[in-house]
Amino acid sequence: MPNIFFLMLRRLRTPIITLILIYAVSVFGLVLIPGMDDAGQPYRMDFFHAIYFISYTATTIGFGEIPYAFTSAQRMWVLVCIYLAVIGWAYALSSIFALTRDQALTKAIQYTRFTSKVKRMNEPFYLICGYGQTGRILCQVLDTQDIRFVVIDLREERINDVALADYHFDAPFYAGDAANPELLKIAGLSHPRCIGVLGITGNENTNLSIAITAFVLRPKLLSICRSKNQEISDNMASFGTNKVINMFEAVGQQFQLAMHAPAVSHLRKILSDFPGNPFPPSIKPPKGHWVIVGYGRFGRSIHKALSQEGISVHIIDPDPQPELDPQIYHQALGVDAASLKTAGIEHAVGLFVCHDDDANNLSSLATARAINPALFIVARQNLATNHLLFNAFAPNFISIRSEVVAHEALRAMANPLLAQFVLALVTKEDEWASQLTIDIDNLCQGIVPEHWTVRLNAKNPAAVQAFLARPLPSLQIKHFYHSVIDHGRPLQCIALLRRHGEKDILLPKADDMLRYGDELLFIGDHHAQQSHQAMCSEVSLMEYARTGVEQPQSWIFRKIAAWRERS
């Protein structure tokens, strides 16, 4: 900031010197010209009165002629002074305004402000590169979870939306190229409070260079990058990127899981949705003949998923696809009845519309539904702004690219234990998952629960007390289910995962003995989360949860309690 201040002063040198000269000449003129006091005696104005007079005259305030009425000679000179001063001020003010509208200077000011704001961040934050549709969703979710973030994006008009987005706190933002390592550094990549970097710009090479920069500057930092094709994904992964989101692959895998084990897929969706949202609907895609309209990267990944499940498909695409069997493919746009009928839409159970153009998707969807109203339709929505149109046609499932990426990113960011749980989920049975889904539903009444981790380590004073200072009664998971205010009342939470060392136990039992060094993953409502947080920092609360007896807090009462115990 000081540099900019002097930079401005330097550009304003001429107007300031002009003003000083005008004032000096005016004042000196007034001092030189003889006046007359009210007794008719000759009188000379002194410097103090001259400066006073010129100051209010030059700024057009005009208090009148002091200390005595002026002579004609003085009035003549004051006339000159007035015009000089007005010109001087007009020149100075216009220079100042011109300077504030100067593009280069505004940019410099923004840059300095951004730098100092990032430097002053004193809470953990994420660095988000790219403020497109995905970036917006992620920022909103982070904001509701009171996690801070810094945003950079190439485009000025996009980045200005951050200021208007009404976040709870003042998120630093800057318009610049995220591929520039210098900018990433200033945006907080090497800041000690930075806990992760997200490369979700529209440009894959930019995302790749974010991955590289993150690897070079902070090899241990959580980095999440988006890519559209496999080579870039591999390249990113080779730079130690923790999570590469290949959005087309992700959609295909999700769909395959939904077909294979609908309850597991539903549970997975619930756990990776944003806390506070209503439960995502469960989808059960029927098995039978499917039609895929549009064979881009999205369609390819769906085709792969379906053929792994052994489902017959027919593909329609406007471009020739030589690698496909001509039996299951024909060349058309897929928006007219004829081409859909050739694909066997009449006896199909499901339809995928995945062009990269929303208008084509909608028209294909409408035509197919007119032919076969019972179709299960999955539609790809490209632009978040088109949701009104898609909702009107009501396909069974809408896949929005930006939301898919946001969910995937969030899962990677949120909580390593949760990510572990979701990963382990895939191997579980459908019945197991549906039972757990019902439990979660009872817990939170159809709202996606919050999730948090309790670490029983040396940083947790209550754990030290419970394991080392007073090991009896031994700490069990059920102690975490009690309210810390009213012992009998249960907290709305479930322990999903217990990790001891390298071993993970899914859904640990309530009477499992806990051991020092355990990590527990809970889901539940906000109240339960707050209670656990309080419990871990406050030894007495943990004692209360363990024993149900409120321990005396002060020295005197402890003495009294010990004495009463003895007697």
Place this chain on the structure above:
Amino acid sequence: MNLEKVIFGFFILLAFTLNFGFVIGQIDVAHQHDVNELFAAIVVNLIATVIKFGDRTQVGALHLATSLVADLQLIAASLVWWNALYITQLGMTPAITTTIVSLSAGALAANLVSVILLIGETLQHRR
């Protein structure tokens, strides 16, 4: 010859000479110190300060600092003068004259540093 250097040197030297002219004379005799000269010294010092804005070098920073010191001292001297005439209305007693002159002598020292810097810089760059 570079016009910018001429203007720069001119104002720095003029600030010094005017200041010197005001200070010279017996320290407690009011009529040996002209109020017009003090006014001129203040104005020229202010201009010299503005001219020095924006030089990012170490020497430039020192230049600016000396000018700011001189401004401060001279304005303080003029305020003492004003205080004697209008607030306490004691007039120019030897004690007050001494205060004013010694304050401006301080400014003179700052201006002298400025001139030395100017000369030093010039000698460094001689060809």
